[in-house]
Amino acid sequence: MSAAEAAGAAPAVDVSPFVTAAADGRQTLHLMVHGVHCGGCVRRIEQALLADPAVATARVNLTTRRLRVAWDGPKEVALRLMALLGGLGFRAVPYDPEALRSSDDSAERQLLRAMAVAGFAAGNVMLLSVSVWAGHFQGMGEATRALLHWFSALVALPAVVYAGRPFFASALDALRHRRTNMDVPISIGIVLACAMSLFETARGGEHAYFDSAVMLLFFLLVGRYLDRRARGRARSAAERLLALHVGAVTVVEPGDRQRALPAAQVAPGTTVLAAAGERIGVDGRVTDGVSEVDTSPITGETVPQPVRPGSAVFAGAMNLAAPLKLEVTATGEDTLLAQIVRLLEVAEQRRARYVVLADRVARLYAPAVHTLALATFLGWLLIAAVPWHLALLYAVAVLIITCPCALGLAVPAVQVIASGRLLRGGILLKSATALERLAQVDTVVFDKTGTLTLGRPTLDLREPVDSTSMMLAASIAAASRHPLARALFAAAPDVPVAPGVAEVPGSGLRCGEVRLGNRAFCSIPDTGEAAGPELWLAGPGCAPARFAFTDELRSDACAVVAELRAKGLAVEMLSGDRAPIVATVAQALGIDDWRAACSPAEKTARLEALAAAGRRVLMVGDGLNDAPALAAAHVSLSPSSAVDISQNAADAIFQGDWLRPIVEVIDVAGRADRLIRQNLGLALAYNLLAVPLAVLGFVTPLTAALCMSGSSLLVVGNALRVRGRRG
Amino acid sequence: MSVLVYLVPIALALGLLGLVAFLWALRSGQFDDLDGAAERILFDDEDG
Numbered sequence: 001m002s003a004a005e006a007a008g009a010a011p012a013v014d015v016s017p018f019v020t021a022a023a024d025g026r027q028t029l030h031l032m033v034h035g036v037h038c039g040g041c042v043r044r045i046e047q048a049l050l051a052d053p054a055v056a057t058a059r060v061n062l063t064t065r066r067l068r069v070a071w072d073g074p075k076e077v078a079l080r081l082m083a084l085l086g087g088l089g090f091r092a093v094p095y096d097p098e099a100l101r102s103s104d105d106s107a108e109r110q111l112l113r114a115m116a117v118a119g120f121a122a123g124n125v126m127l128l129s130v131s132v133w134a135g136h137f138q139g140m141g142e143a144t145r146a147l148l149h150w151f152s153a154l155v156a157l158p159a160v161v162y163a164g165r166p167f168f169a170s171a172l173d174a175l176r177h178r179r180t181n182m183d184v185p186i187s188i189g190i191v192l193a194c195a196m197s198l199f200e201t202a203r204g205g206e207h208a209y210f211d212s213a214v215m216l217l218f219f220l221l222v223g224r225y226l227d228r229r230a231r232g233r234a235r236s237a238a239e240r241l242l243a244l245h246v247g248a249v250t251v252v253e254p255g256d257r258q259r260a261l262p263a264a265q266v267a268p269g270t271t272v273l274a275a276a277g278e279r280i281g282v283d284g285r286v287t288d289g290v291s292e293v294d295t296s297p298i299t300g301e302t303v304p305q306p307v308r309p310g311s312a313v314f315a316g317a318m319n320l321a322a323p324l325k326l327e328v329t330a331t332g333e334d335t336l337l338a339q340i341v342r343l344l345e346v347a348e349q350r351r352a353r354y355v356v357l358a359d360r361v362a363r364l365y366a367p368a369v370h371t372l373a374l375a376t377f378l379g380w381l382l383i384a385a386v387p388w389h390l391a392l393l394y395a396v397a398v399l400i401i402t403c404p405c406a407l408g409l410a411v412p413a414v415q416v417i418a419s420g421r422l423l424r425g426g427i428l429l430k431s432a433t434a435l436e437r438l439a440q441v442d443t444v445v446f447d448k449t450g451t452l453t454l455g456r457p458t459l460d461l462r463e464p465v466d467s468t469s470m471m472l473a474a475s476i477a478a479a480s481r482h483p484l485a486r487a488l489f490a491a492a493p494d495v496p497v498a499p500g501v502a503e504v505p506g507s508g509l510r511c512g513e514v515r516l517g518n519r520a521f522c523s524i525p526d527t528g529e530a531a532g533p534e535l536w537l538a539g540p541g542c543a544p545a546r547f548a549f550t551d552e553l554r555s556d557a558c559a560v561v562a563e564l565r566a567k568g569l570a571v572e573m574l575s576g577d578r579a580p581i582v583a584t585v586a587q588a589l590g591i592d593d594w595r596a597a598c599s600p601a602e603k604t605a606r607l608e609a610l611a612a613a614g615r616r617v618l619m620v621g622d623g624l625n626d627a628p629a630l631a632a633a634h635v636s637l638s639p640s641s642a643v644d645i646s647q648n649a650a651d652a653i654f655q656g657d658w659l660r661p662i663v664e665v666i667d668v669a670g671r672a673d674r675l676i677r678q679n680l681g682l683a684l685a686y687n688l689l690a691v692p693l694a695v696l697g698f699v700t701p702l703t704a705a706l707c708m709s710g711s712s713l714l715v716v717g718n719a720l721r722v723r724g725r726r727g
Numbered sequence: 728m729s730v731l732v733y734l735v736p737i738a739l740a741l742g743l744l745g746l747v748a749f750l751w752a753l754r755s756g757q758f759d760d761l762d763g764a765a766e767r768i769l770f771d772d773e774d775g
Contacts, residue, residue, distance in 0.1 A: 038766060039763070039765075039766025039767065039769055039770070042763060042766060042767070043770050060763065061759060061760040061763055062760055062762040062763030062766060063759070063760045063761055063762045063763060064759075064760070109753070112753060112758075113750060113753065116746060116749050116750060116753070117746065120742055120743070120745070120746040123742065124738070124739055124742050127738065128735070144731065147731065147732075148731075148735075151735050151739070155739065
């Protein structure tokens with residue numbers, strides 16, 4: 001419900017810069033909507049918007065969580081619509097559709113079109129080829145065979161030219177940089193097969209490889225599309241988060257006009273408004289307002305910090321109690337956020353060097369295939385002294401037979417099925433290589449706040465409070481939105497709301513003579529640093545009562561830590577919080593290896609030390625302070641409650657209040673890794689069997705087609721096993 | 728066998744028709760929201 005709260009508390013901001021007007025006066029606004037989960041949400045949003053007399057169309061895309069709304073009338077209608085969405089409990093952020101239409105999006109479209117064309121051509125050419133093969137046994141006339149070959153050429157050649165472009169482009173690019181990749185043998189094989197077949201057709205030859213060429217292209221395109229799709233799904237989720245992160249700053253202009261601006265465009269000296277319950281988007285100094293800020297995303301510290309005019313606040317902190325006006329002190333490169341981002345980028349560059357298994361295999365495979373094909377051609381030409389076109393035909397058969405259907409199809413198939421299974425369990429894989437890296441993990445490092453714990457305060461029931469005070473405090477707390485007050489009210493939800501409660505921002509609540517708030521507000525002498533967040537209740541005629549709050553452990557944290565240990569993984573905890581709090585949590589979970597009060601740089605340093613010791617570390621964290629560590633780890637996970645930048649740095653995100661997905665993701669990754677290795681093994685075995693036949697010239701288009709579909713079905717069938725018995 | 732001369736083009740034309748239909752569907756955005764379509768069928772029509 002935090003999205004709803006944020007929307008309710010946020011002031012109506014001016015989104016008019018994002019409204020685009022058509023020539024006929026129709027205004028359109030694109031929004032990313034946070035909190036859409038099902039058809040019911042879609043229905044509520046669309047109905048509510050369409051009920052507005054001005055709105056002409058409103059359509060939510062459930063896959064991308066985007067809303068397009070169009071209306072006739074002035075731009076200012078947008079304000080009303082945003083308020084309407086906020087009232088429904090959805091947080092909406094405007095975005096520019098042109099800016100988000102990345103080149104990847106159109107590349108996926110192009111792949112899908114190429115796949116459709118290749119599929120059509122493969123089907124029809126195969127139809128013709130089956131007739132030719134049947135004709136070999138039933139004595140088809142040469143003229144008929146030539147006719148069918150010409151028809152095949154007519155369909156196959158344009159299809160290859162169109163559908164082969166992704167491979168040809170990639171192969172040319174690789175050659176231009178004096179490298180070779182898997183697309184080079186694929187391209188050479190397809191082009192040579194088509195050229196040879198055309199030559200054979202023209203001279204009325206018996207064998208044409210048009211069917212092999214287009215079928216190969218089709219299989220490989222299926223694999224490539226699956227691969228792209230798995231990445232695209234993760235990417236669209238990341239885009240969504242990124243857009244929510246940007247545009248969160250409300251600038252107050254002279255005359256108290258409010259305007260939404262991306263954080264990067266705000267100049268130092270500008271006045272910015274941070275509503276209660278909103279994440280602060282910039283570094284700044286408080287000019288007006290008294291409140292408390294939750295810095296746990298930045299530092300991991302769980303005790304809220306009081307702020308008053310003059311206090312410095314940092315981007316990423318959450319404003320808890322009352323609206324604040326801030327004077328921006330730093331933007332862009334100078335903010336704490338930007339420093340963390342720099343640490344993050346350095347860490348990410350190191351990780352980008354990781355090369356997936358399939359590519360490592362491909363590096364060895366491509367030169368081997370080239371050599372083999374060349375050797376076949378030269379061998380037949382020089383040793384067996386056959387005509388050059390026959391030798392070339394045999395070499396083409398070698399290229400076609402060795403073409404990496406298993407590499408191109410089976411690995412993406414395993415990844416798509418595995419990530420689909422994880423998605424159903426609420427785990428979103430963001431990086432294409434995450435599964436493979438997850439399978440190698442031997443150490444798990446946890447952050448504390450928000451990861452092992454829920455990251456929100458709950459009343460500590462271990463400290464006894466008498467029930468009269470409890471009831472009184474809860475009834476006062478019911479009137480406030482402050483997180484501690486809410487936690488207190490949640491512990492006794494049945495009490496009636498006390499009338500006449502006044503909120504003193506940054507201090508507490510007053511109800512007549514009774515006060516509920518921090519120590520100073522309740523005139524309690526300060527006895528030293530509090531061990532955690534607390535509230536005091538003081539009033540005439542009753543002893544002051546203390547309500548302590550803890551950040552509760554996720555309910556399955558103990559079980560998950562034990563299970564990870566049972567799998568033979570080392571478990572460690574790095575936290576930015578104070579040592580006593582971290583020690584308590586470590587003890588409760590049985591983690592011996594822990595460090596408290598770590599800065600982002602210290603966390604990264606620790607992970608690098610582990611990596612230097614040869615450990616493969618899975619980092620699980622959620623805070624802004626964890627982001628560089630997430631990027632520095634071998635692989636990383638974030639809960640979906642994490643701040644946006646951490647979600648972007650993590651390789652995978654899991655949803656819900658459970659840690660269980662961590663175990664599941666490691667399990668599935670292990671299984672996927674085994675299957676990928678099996679598939680590569682199967683492909684290798686198939687090549688060991690088929691390649692000698694091709695080199696010796698026994699392979700005809702018919703056997704090539706059978707081998708190719710056979711091996712592809714085999715590896716895809718094997719890939720399906722990743723779903724597991726429970727799947 | 729001369730029947731092939733027009734049967735094969737007819738078969739190809741029919742296949743091509745399917746391809747064009749798919750490309751048209753792709754272009755007109757029918758594959759943009761695969762999850763939403765499944766849910767929308769459950770909505771009651773406003774004035775239906």
